[in-house]
Amino acid sequence: MRSGFKTSSLLRRKTPPTLIMRQAATALAFKTATGWKFEDRWLKSLGKMLKVAAGAKAAGCFGYEPHPVLEVTGRCNLKCPHCEVRGGEVEKDPPLTHVYRMIDSIATVPEFRMLVLTGGEPLLRQDIYKIIKYAKNSGFEVTIATNGTLISRETAxxxxxxxxxxxxxxxxxxxxxLHDKFRGVSGTWEKVMEGMKNAVEEGLYLQVNIALSKLNL
Known part of the structure; x- marks a missing residue:
């Protein structure tokens, strides 16, 4: 088993100037419309914003090319009715060696620079940190897509x-x-809020995902 492709020269290209210009134009338009003032925190996070927004084409979401999403587990601690996983139906995770082979395969595509690790709930895997290290060593920027309930201070x-x-x-x-009902487990909202707080306080870039439905539109 290899310790990860040395493809950083392909995967970690510089951010195209056009993306930066489009982000800046969107920010200026928002500032003009709302009176919003630029904050140092926002400017410092611009680089990560471009990476996390990979594949998004809406205003303010111009990032890298479309990115692959790797499901590292089918297990989940929630029971969301809109999700194919719906917690508890899968008992075993894919072997770590299998996940490594998948990352190796994805790394052969030079356009892929961002890799999103998801599930199920990826933080249920005790070896998730090994997977992150392997993906990083393979040249990827890594984002974790999570329901947020397991982001303790230590995890963050x-x-x-x-x-x-x-x-x-x-x-x-x-x-x-409403959030708890939508996610199928009581107390979820409170855990998510705590998880997001822990993430921000540990300096992690935070993106909030919303599953749109008639219930929250």
Missing amino acids: KKLSSLDITGVAVSLDFIEPE
Whole structure:
């Protein structure tokens, strides 16, 4: 088993100037329309914003080329009715060696520079940190797509120490009771809010994902 492709020269190209210009134009338009003031924190996170927004084409979301999403587990601690996983139906994870082979295969495509690790709930895997390291050694920027309930302070510190690009957390409602109902487990909203707080305090770039439905439009 290889320790990861040395493809950083292909995968970690410089951000195309056109993407930066389009992001800047969007920010200026937003500033003009709302009176919003640029913050140092926003400017410092611009580089990661471009990477996390890979594949997005809407205003303000110009990033790298479309990125692959790797499901590292089918297990989940929630029971979302809109998800194919629906927690608890899968008992075993794909072997670590299988995940490594998948990353090796994805790394042969030079256009892929961002890799999103998801599930199920990827943080249920005890070896998720090994997977992150392997992906990083293969030249990828790495984002974790998570439901946010398992981002303890310790977990956030570990993720930050691995220099991942960011975490994409699911938050579908601002009302706790509606979010919990939508996710199928009581207390989920509170855990998500705590998880996002931990992520931000440990310096992780935070992206919030919303599953749109008639219930929250």
